[in-house]
Amino acid sequence: MVAERIDGKAFAAGLRGQVAQEVARLKEEHGLTPGLAVVLVGEDPASQVYVRSKEKMTVEVGMNSYAHRLPADVSQGELISLVRTLNADRAVNGILVQFPLPKGLDQQQVIETISVVKDVDGFHPQNAGRLVAGMPGLVPCTPLGCMMLLKDRLGDLSGLNAVVIGRSTIVGKPMAQLLTNASATVTVAHSRTKDLPEVVRRADIVIAAVGRPEMVKGDWIKPGATVIDVGINRIDAPEKGEGKTRLVGDVDFAGASQVAGAITPVPGGVGPMTIACLLANTVTATCKANGLPVPA
Numbered sequence: 001m002v003a004e005r006i007d008g009k010a011f012a013a014g015l016r017g018q019v020a021q022e023v024a025r026l027k028e029e030h031g032l033t034p035g036l037a038v039v040l041v042g043e044d045p046a047s048q049v050y051v052r053s054k055e056k057m058t059v060e061v062g063m064n065s066y067a068h069r070l071p072a073d074v075s076q077g078e079l080i081s082l083v084r085t086l087n088a089d090r091a092v093n094g095i096l097v098q099f100p101l102p103k104g105l106d107q108q109q110v111i112e113t114i115s116v117v118k119d120v121d122g123f124h125p126q127n128a129g130r131l132v133a134g135m136p137g138l139v140p141c142t143p144l145g146c147m148m149l150l151k152d153r154l155g156d157l158s159g160l161n162a163v164v165i166g167r168s169t170i171v172g173k174p175m176a177q178l179l180t181n182a183s184a185t186v187t188v189a190h191s192r193t194k195d196l197p198e199v200v201r202r203a204d205i206v207i208a209a210v211g212r213p214e215m216v217k218g219d220w221i222k223p224g225a226t227v228i229d230v231g232i233n234r235i236d237a238p239e240k241g242e243g244k245t246r247l248v249g250d251v252d253f254a255g256a257s258q259v260a261g262a263i264t265p266v267p268g269g270v271g272p273m274t275i276a277c278l279l280a281n282t283v284t285a286t287c288k289a290n291g292l293p294v295p296a
């Protein structure tokens with residue numbers, strides 16, 4: 001069997017198109033232009049790429065993008081003060097502070113300072129709690145994007161066995177919660193899990209969010225399963241020339257493609273969905289802030 005390739009890039013382009021329509025409608029009917037503030041501290045090369053891409057797409061869907069670049073040696077107090085200013089700024093509907101922060105800065109304090117209603121990354125404990133309680137709130141972008149791809153392919157997820165590998169607060173835990181809310185039977189695996197291959201073999205849905213290149217092998221996958229690879233790992237690619245690198249996921253794509261029913265590639269799978277969901281969350285935050293219904 002050769003698995004269907006889940007085209008996250010195309011799906012994300014469609015989602016951005018819907019967001020652009022919503023933005024146009026908000027402007028026309030309510031005179032509102034959603035605004036997303038992105039804060040980048042330091043000069044981590046990967047973070048710079050992500051932030052540039054987020055800013056570009058924010059403008060492409062018709063929203064305002066407010067960029068804030070701070071030096072790596074900024075104090076915690078200055079960073080918190082910027083977040084408070086953005087909290088109070090009516091033109092800003094969403095605030096994203098790019099993580100990881102340089103050493104010495106307290107990420108958790110930043111997360112907890114961002115206004116719950118502008119928390120478009122969905123990392124604030126109140127939004128995390130709302131997700132657990134099954135209440136509407138802002139949901140972390142990467143798991144939200146994974147759910148959209150899963151529902152698009154599988155429709156109703158109820159009763160399906162899902163294994164989420166990884167239990168981080170930004171991917172694994174919210175992913176498991178969303179799957180639970182969708183009535184899947186969920187197992188959360190992590191570095192202490194015993195006999196991971198056997199656990200994964202039971203899964204109709206596999207979500208790999210580990211950060212280990214090609215760790216999940218083809219013979220771990222149940223025939224016909226749907227595999228969502230969240231991992232983004234840069235590895236050496238001597239075949240492309242000296243010093244060259246390439247991106248791979250947490251799943252051995254070639255091996256898993258022989259067994260799975262469908263699989264997301266890396267790049268071109270979950271990555272583009274994350275940014276599209278960030279834009280969708282900014283529209284949600286704008287609607288809520290103005291007492292308007294949130295688009296479906």
Ligand code: NDP
Pocket residue numbers: 142165166167168169170171172189190191192193196209210211212230231232233270271272274
């Ligand atoms: P974290 O490092 O925060 O979490 C990794 C998780 O994997 C932990 O729960 C850890 O377990 C678990 N783990 C580590 N080693 C093993 C192992 N050998 N077997 C089983 N589980 C293991 O990573 P993130 O959740 O932040 O990110 C995961 C991956 O997703 C990374 O590659 C990251 O780059 C990528 N990512 C991609 C995004 C996208 O847009 N596509 C967005 C965000 C992340 P334990 O808790 O026991 O330590």
